[in-house]
Amino acid sequence: MLTVHSLGIDFISGSNRTHAVKGISFSIAPGETLALVGESGSGKSVTGLALTRLLQEPPAVYSSGEILFEGSDVLKMSPRELRRLRGGKIAYVFQEPSTSLNPVFTVRSQIAEALHLHRPEVRDIDGEVARCLDMVGIVDPSKRMHDYPHQLSGGMQQRVMIAMALACHPKLLVADEPTTALDVTVQAQILDQMRLIKQQIKMAMLLITHNFGIIGGIADRVAVMFRGAIVEHGATAEVLHNPQHPYTKALIGCIPQLGQHRRRLTTIDYSTLG
Amino acid sequence: MTSFLQIWLPNLAVLTVLLVCVFLAKVVARSDRWTVARRRLQRDKVGQLAAFVCLIYLLVGALETVVVPTQTGSRTLLQMLCSGVPQEKGYAAPMASTALSISSPNPLISKHLLGTDALGRDTLVQTLRATRAALWIGGLTSLVYIPLGVLLGILAAYYRGWVDDLVQYFYSTIAAVPEILMLVAILMVLGKGLGTMAIALGITGWVGMARLIRGEALRQMERPYVAAAKAMGQSHWNIITKHLLPNVMHLVVIKFVLGFSGLVLAEAVLSYLGVGAPVGTASWGAIVDASRSELSREPLVWWNLASASFALFLLVLCLNVLGDSLRRAFDPKSTS
Amino acid sequence: MFAYLIRRLLFFVPIVVGVMLLTFCLFFLVQSPDAMARRVLGPKATPKAVENWLHNRGYDKPLLINRDPEKPWHDSLFISQMGRLATLNLGNSDVSGRPLAEVFRQGALPSLLLTVPAFFAGIALSVGLALYLVFVRNAAADFLASLICVALMSVPVMVYVIFGQFLVAQVFNYFPAFGFQLQGWSTAKFLLLPVALMIVSGLGADVRLVRALFLEELGQDYIRTARAKGVSSAVILLRHVLKNGLINLITLVVASLPFLIMGSLLLENFFGIPGLGNVLFTAIQAPDFAVVQASVFLGSLLYLGGLLLTDLCYAWADPRIRLH
Numbered sequence: 005m006l007t008v009h010s011l012g013i014d015f016i017s018g019s020n021r022t023h024a025v026k027g028i029s030f031s032i033a034p035g036e037t038l039a040l041v042g043e044s045g046s047g048k049s050v051t052g053l054a055l056t057r058l059l060q061e062p063p064a065v066y067s068s069g070e071i072l073f074e075g076s077d078v079l080k081m082s083p084r085e086l087r088r089l090r091g092g093k094i095a096y097v098f099q100e101p102s103t104s105l106n107p108v109f110t111v112r113s114q115i116a117e118a119l120h121l122h123r124p125e126v127r128d129i130d131g132e133v134a135r136c137l138d139m140v141g142i143v144d145p146s147k148r149m150h151d152y153p154h155q156l157s158g159g160m161q162q163r164v165m166i167a168m169a170l171a172c173h174p175k176l177l178v179a180d181e182p183t184t185a186l187d188v189t190v191q192a193q194i195l196d197q198m199r200l201i202k203q204q205i206k207m208a209m210l211l212i213t214h215n216f217g218i219i220g221g222i223a224d225r226v227a228v229m230f231r232g233a234i235v236e237h238g239a240t241a242e243v244l245h246n247p248q249h250p251y252t253k254a255l256i257g258c259i260p261q262l263g264q265h266r267r268r269l270t271t272i273d274y275s276t277l278g
Numbered sequence: 279m280t281s282f283l284q285i286w287l288p289n290l291a292v293l294t295v296l297l298v299c300v301f302l303a304k305v306v307a308r309s310d311r312w313t314v315a316r317r318r319l320q321r322d323k324v325g326q327l328a329a330f331v332c333l334i335y336l337l338v339g340a341l342e343t344v345v346v347p348t349q350t351g352s353r354t355l356l357q358m359l360c361s362g363v364p365q366e367k368g369y370a371a372p373m374a375s376t377a378l379s380i381s382s383p384n385p386l387i388s389k390h391l392l393g394t395d396a397l398g399r400d401t402l403v404q405t406l407r408a409t410r411a412a413l414w415i416g417g418l419t420s421l422v423y424i425p426l427g428v429l430l431g432i433l434a435a436y437y438r439g440w441v442d443d444l445v446q447y448f449y450s451t452i453a454a455v456p457e458i459l460m461l462v463a464i465l466m467v468l469g470k471g472l473g474t475m476a477i478a479l480g481i482t483g484w485v486g487m488a489r490l491i492r493g494e495a496l497r498q499m500e501r502p503y504v505a506a507a508k509a510m511g512q513s514h515w516n517i518i519t520k521h522l523l524p525n526v527m528h529l530v531v532i533k534f535v536l537g538f539s540g541l542v543l544a545e546a547v548l549s550y551l552g553v554g555a556p557v558g559t560a561s562w563g564a565i566v567d568a569s570r571s572e573l574s575r576e577p578l579v580w581w582n583l584a585s586a587s588f589a590l591f592l593l594v595l596c597l598n599v600l601g602d603s604l605r606r607a608f609d610p611k612s613t614s
Numbered sequence: 615m616f617a618y619l620i621r622r623l624l625f626f627v628p629i630v631v632g633v634m635l636l637t638f639c640l641f642f643l644v645q646s647p648d649a650m651a652r653r654v655l656g657p658k659a660t661p662k663a664v665e666n667w668l669h670n671r672g673y674d675k676p677l678l679i680n681r682d683p684e685k686p687w688h689d690s691l692f693i694s695q696m697g698r699l700a701t702l703n704l705g706n707s708d709v710s711g712r713p714l715a716e717v718f719r720q721g722a723l724p725s726l727l728l729t730v731p732a733f734f735a736g737i738a739l740s741v742g743l744a745l746y747l748v749f750v751r752n753a754a755a756d757f758l759a760s761l762i763c764v765a766l767m768s769v770p771v772m773v774y775v776i777f778g779q780f781l782v783a784q785v786f787n788y789f790p791a792f793g794f795q796l797q798g799w800s801t802a803k804f805l806l807l808p809v810a811l812m813i814v815s816g817l818g819a820d821v822r823l824v825r826a827l828f829l830e831e832l833g834q835d836y837i838r839t840a841r842a843k844g845v846s847s848a849v850i851l852l853r854h855v856l857k858n859g860l861i862n863l864i865t866l867v868v869a870s871l872p873f874l875i876m877g878s879l880l881l882e883n884f885f886g887i888p889g890l891g892n893v894l895f896t897a898i899q900a901p902d903f904a905v906v907q908a909s910v911f912l913g914s915l916l917y918l919g920g921l922l923l924t925d926l927c928y929a930w931a932d933p934r935i936r937l938h
Contacts, residue, residue, distance in 0.1 A: 018321065058842055091844035098842075103835040107934055108857050118843045152933045168843070451632040454914040458879055459906065462898050463640035539768070546770050547880065566772055573780050587773045594768035602764070 005074060005208060006055070006176060007031040012068035013050055013059070024050045026232040027068060032176065037202060037209040039219040039240070041255070042229035048212045051229070052178045055210075056090045057081075074175075092122035095169035099181040101161035105153035111137075112149035115168045122172035136167040139204075141197050159190035163197065170201065176208045183218065195222060216244070217259050228252045250276065289344050295417070311528060315607040325603025328596040335593050338406050339413035356407060364388055366398030372581050393581040396568070404560055405585045411561035412593065414472050415479070415545040416538040422480025423537075427487025428530060432522055434488070435495030436514070445492070449485040457482050462553050470556045475548065479541060487533055494526045528608040532601055539597035546590055562586040622925070626918045631696070633914040634907070638677075638692055641903055647673035647691075650901055654709055671708055671904070695907065704908040709900055714908045718890065724794060725877030725889030727805055732812035733874055737867060739813065740820035747821075748828045749851055759821070766818030774811050775884045782807055794887040808885045812878065827862050831855045861931045868924045872916035 013025040025047040032038045042048045053059050055071060057078060071078040073093065081089065090096075098104045106114060115133045119126050126132050130146070137145035140163040153161055162182060169177055179198070183191040199222050202209060211223055219226060219240060226244075227237040228251065236249040247253045254272040319325060341356040364387040369378040372393040376383040392401040434445035452460070461478045468474035498504065498521075507517050548554035549563025565586035572579035645653070651664045651673070659667075668674045675691045676682070682689075698705060704714040747759050782791040789803040831837065832855060840850050877889035890909070897905035929935045 056842070058838065087844040087846055089844070090842055096839070096842040098835065098839060100835060104839045106836040106840070106854055106858070108861065108932065117840075117845065121844050154934045165839075168839075447628065447632065450629050451636060454629060454633045454917045455636055455910060456876075456894065456913050458895065459637065459898060459910065460640065463643070543770050547772060550772050551880075551883070563772075566770075566776070570776060573776065573784075583773075583776065587770070590770055591765075591768050591773075594770075595765060598764045598768055602760075 005032060005034045006210075007072040008051075008055075008069070009072070010069040011051070011054065011071060012066070013047070013054055014065045014067045015063045016065055017063050023067075024064075024232055025054070028229070028232075028234045029069075030227050030234060030237065032208050032210060034175065035206040035208055036225065037211060037223045039211045039213065039223035039226045040229060041213060041216055041219065041226060043214050043255075045231075046229040047232040048214075048229045049180050052096075052180050052210060052212045055176075055178060056094050056096075057086055058090070058096075088122075091118055091169075091174070092172050093174055094176045094178060095172065095174035097162070097165050097169050097177065097179040097182045100185050101158060101165050102153070102185075104165060105161060107153055110150050110152055111156075111164050115149070115164075115171050118168055118171050132171070136171045137164070139170065139201065140164070140167045141193075142167070157190075158186050159193060162186060162190075162194055166194075166198070166201075170205075170207075173205075174207065176210065178210045178212070180212045181214070182211075184213070184215070191218070198222060216256055220244075228255065286345075292340050292343055311525075311608060315528070315604075318607040319603065322603050322607065325600060325607075328599035328603065331592065331596040332600060335409055335596075336413065339409045342407050342410035343414070354407075354410075360400075360403045360406075363390070363400045363403055365400070366390075366394050368394070368398050369396060369579055370394040370398070372401075378577065378579070392585050393579075395565075395582050396572075401582055401585050404565065404582075405562070405589050408560040408562045408565060408586065409589070409593075411472060411555055411559055412542045412545060412590070415476055416541045418473065418476030419479040419483060419541050420534055420538065422477060423483040423487055424530060424534060426480070427484040428491050428523075428526070430484070431488040431491030432495050432518055432526070435492045435499060436518055436522065442492075445488065449488055452482065453485050461548065465553055470554070472555055472559065475545065475554060479544060483537065483541075486537070487530075490529055490533060491526050494529055495522055498522055498525050528604075532604045532608065535597055535604060536601035539594040539601070542590065542594055542597075562590045566590075619922075622922055626922075629918060630911070630914050634696060634699070634911060635692070637907060637910045638695075641901070641906060642677060645901070647677075647903075650708075650903060653901060699908075699911050704911075705904050707902055708904040709902045714905065717893065717905070718908070718912065721877075721888060721890040721893045722875055723796070724887050725875060725882070725891060727801065728808055728812070728881065728887060728889060729874040729877055731805070732809045732816075733870070735809070736813045736816055736820060740817060740824050741863075743817075743821050744824035744828055745851060745856070747825055748832065748855070749847065763818040763822045766814065767822075768818075769815070771811075771815050771880055772884070774815050775881070778807055778811050779884075792886050794885065804885075804887070808878075808881045808887065812881060823866075824859070824863065827859045828855050831859045834858075861928070864927050864931055865924050868927045869920045871923065872920040875916065876913060 007029075008031065009029050010027045011025055011029070012023070012027050015022045015024055028047075028051065030038065030040075040048045040051065050059065050064075054064075054066070055073070055078065057066075066079055069079075073089065076085075078086070078089065105111075109117075112130070112133050115136060116129050119129060119132060123132075130149070133149050134145040137149060142148050142160060142163055148156075148160075153164070156164065162185075166182070182198070183194050186194065195218055198209075201207070202222065209222075211219065213219065223240050225238065226240050227234050228243070228249065229235070230249075230251045236243060236247065236252045243252065244256065247256055251272070254270075258270050258272065260269065338356070341359065342354045344355045346353060346355060346358065366377065366386055367384075370376075370386055370390055370393050371378050372391060373389050374386065374393070375389060376385055378393075390400045390402070392405070394400055395404060430445045430448070434442040460482050464478035464481065465474055468477065504517065504521060507521055512520075545554060545561060546563035546566060549561050550567045552567075554563055555561045565582055569579070569583035569586070572582060647668055648664065651667045652659060655663060655667060665674070672691060672694060675689060675694065677691050695705075704718070706713050707717060743759075747756060750756075779791040782789065789806055791807060794804045795801065828851075837850060837854060840854050845854075875890065876894075877887075877891035879891035879895055881887070882889045882892040883895060893905065894909045896902075897909065
């Protein structure tokens with residue numbers, strides 16, 4: 005369904021040209037979940053945004069490669085085709101729910117905006133919004149939908165973001181660090197919810213994160229990014245138990261295990277990675 | 279004695295300004311925010327051009343300020359430089375060789391680049407000399423309102439409580455009095471003159487600076503480094519001067535530059551309204567005021583108005599552009 | 615909400631008192647009531663005439679506090695005037711004797727006719743131009759527009775006026791360049807030039823301000839979310855950016871609303887429009903303390919009213935803010 009071939013993205017500021025993404029390739033089949041793991045600066049968020057050309061160009065420049073979604077190259081699409089793609093076929097969930105929702109519009113109006121754009125045939129907006137909110141586990145959705153974002157907790161805001169993304173039945177959900185800004189307990193809840201939804205509607209997902217610990221029950225395959233390149237990829241179980249690349253090994257090694265008695269946390273020695 | 283002061287006080291003022299600039303440059307050279315800003319400014323060609331033009335104005339103003347004692351009394355450097363330009367008897371058009379008079383077009387002593395005014399004085403020279411009044415107002419007023427505004431703003435933000443309430447009370451009260459009333463009243467008490475204008479404008483002007491600094495200082499107080507400094511037992515004075523002050527300094531510079539342009543305009547308007555510099559002081563506002571009736575003369579006299587307006591416009595324009603460049607240079611959110 | 619209003623009003627009272635005290639001191643530091651009387655009545659006034667003049671207006675009382683053991687301490691000029699103003703009795707002009715309420719009412723109309731159209735047309739124009747610039751986001755257009763705005767801002771008002779009057783009087787001559795007369799609909803011809811000049815002189819600064827506001831909105835996360843939903847640029851601007859940006863703009867707009875009635879001192883002076891701005895200016899020079907005092911009193915009420923209005927407006931527009 006989605007195939008990325010040798011994608012290269014540079015950032016130009018003044019006379020500096022930074023290679024954020026250096027010729028990566030990966031693919032996602034329908035209904036499959038791919039986890040894109042890497043630390044800050046590895047280029048994983050940039051990749052996620054690039055899938056629908058959401059990057060600000062300038063300073064971003066697509067230097068090479070193609071992004072094939074259902075046969076068409078996203079990088080060659082017209083603005084109107086891109087608008088239909090965004091939200092309708094590929095939807096996003098971002099890291100900071102508190103700032104990603106418009107503070108002056110109600111939850112209902114923001115989800116309704118997405119519905120108007122991609123599912124104009126829906127007549128009962130209130131009912132549909134309530135259904136979406138219910139699917140992400142929000143209690144009392146018919147009342148909650150008239151709230152403003154600041155009236156909701158962080159976890160609820162993120163559920164609203166997910167609901168908004170799912171409202172238009174996208175084929176692919178790109179979740180960029182969806183739980184990083186939340187408390188650990190809430191993280192677990194959101195991840196469980198996402199697992200449930202994945203089973204229910206058979207949607208493909210690109211889960212972008214720096215945390216190996218959360219991909220366990222939810223990702224089918226993993227791709228590890230380091231400094232703009234994919235250094236390892238494969239089935240989740242395979243990569244987790246049998247990492248090949250030294251960086252992957254180091255990254256997995258960083259996860260603290262329950263029951264371990266160590267005085268110092270493991271860190272990554274970059275000098276050995278080149 | 280008074281003539282001694284008249285001669286050497288302006289010279290001393292120019293020297294002090296230079297020393298203060300050098301001192302400030304050393305103080306901020308160490309700060310990170312300023313090094314980043316300097317790098318950005320080095321790439322900003324438009325900003326550099328504006329700064330260059332402002333420096334030229336500063337030079338001309340300084341030339342008119344520095345007074346040299348001579349045998350016949352004291353003259354400014356600028357006067358000495360322009361002593362070669364003769365004074366005619368009346369109006370003359372730019373680059374004309376005869377006087378501007380339909381009845382008696384007598385030959386002029388020399389050609390004047392921008393013509394002459396009603397008294398026959400060369401327009402270009404008068405315009406250049408008026409630079410001093412504008413810079414003097416901007417500079418003196420800044421000396422009044424900047425320390426006052428910064429001090430009260432920081433104190434209000436640091437101590438909060440009744441100090442904050444008191445400062446807010448003061449600036450709300452002053453802001454509520456119509457500015458023109460305050461200016462005219464203060465000028466009538468202290469007498470007309472550039473110095474008293476500076477004091478009057480300073481008293482109405484510190485409000486804006488205090489509000490700005492108070493807002494930024496309040497934001498800085500929320501930052502962890504202030505709590506850390508307090509936890510380490512730093513004295514109030516140290517926290518204010520070593521932590522808060524350097525972090526609001528960039529706003530002071532930006533407001534100084536932008537405020538300067540407003541002050542130069544204010545001086546022109548006040549002189550025009552008749553409550554500004556005393557008659558005889560060369561100022562752009564006075565030239566514009568005098569030129570108002572010139573536009574209905576036959577033949578039309580436009581060069582005095584054009585010259586003063588353009589000089590005023592160019593300075594204010596460059597100050598505004600420079601202020602913008604500074605704002606962009608210090609903004610942590612801008613790229614590069 | 616009620617508690618908030620009460621607290622705000624209590625905060626305002628000391629400010630008004632402070633303002634009046636400041637004005638009082640400023641005025642009488644410059645000249646004593648005696649000197650003022652002499653300026654008004656002329657150099658040939660007899661001492662008796664001056665005395666009568668002062669007594670009729672209450673200026674023969676001690677200025678701030680009455681120290682005379684036989685009289686109550688509050689029988690002073692300042693306090694009796696404060697008492698009068700507190701009942702919203704504006705008194706009469708020192709010079710002409712006309713009731714000030716009438717003077718102000720007469721002056722208000724020309725001022726409003728000048729400032730209100732200029733204000734609203736100015737806002738509409740600035741917001742429209744700023745939206746266009748933000749929509750186009752072309753580096754060349756941005757730079758040019760920026761330059762033009764800064765240039766417009768840098769021209770002193772008087773030059774606009776002189777130039778404008780010159781153009782209209784000597785070159786175009788379709789409508790008067792000076793003067794004012796209330797003639798029903800044709801009053802407009804006296805207002806065309808001053809209103810146009812008022813708009814142009816403020817346009818540079820306003821467009822820059824609004825554009826900066828909108829650009830800041832564009833950089834927010836929720837705009838990225840909207841784009842990720844497939845919302846078009848036009849709708850993003852007109853719906854998301856505009857609504858959020860206007861909330862910030864409201865503070866500035868509403869704060870200026872009460873001042874519209876005070877007119878523009880400069881423009882009224884230049885164009886001979888008998889508005890409130892001119893009233894104050896002439897009163898300072900006359901000197902007519904009663905007018906100055908009443909003007910300042912009204913002015914401070916308007917200013918504080920503007921502050922209150924801004925807070926209320928903010929609370930109404932921004933759902934995040936609740937006043938308590």
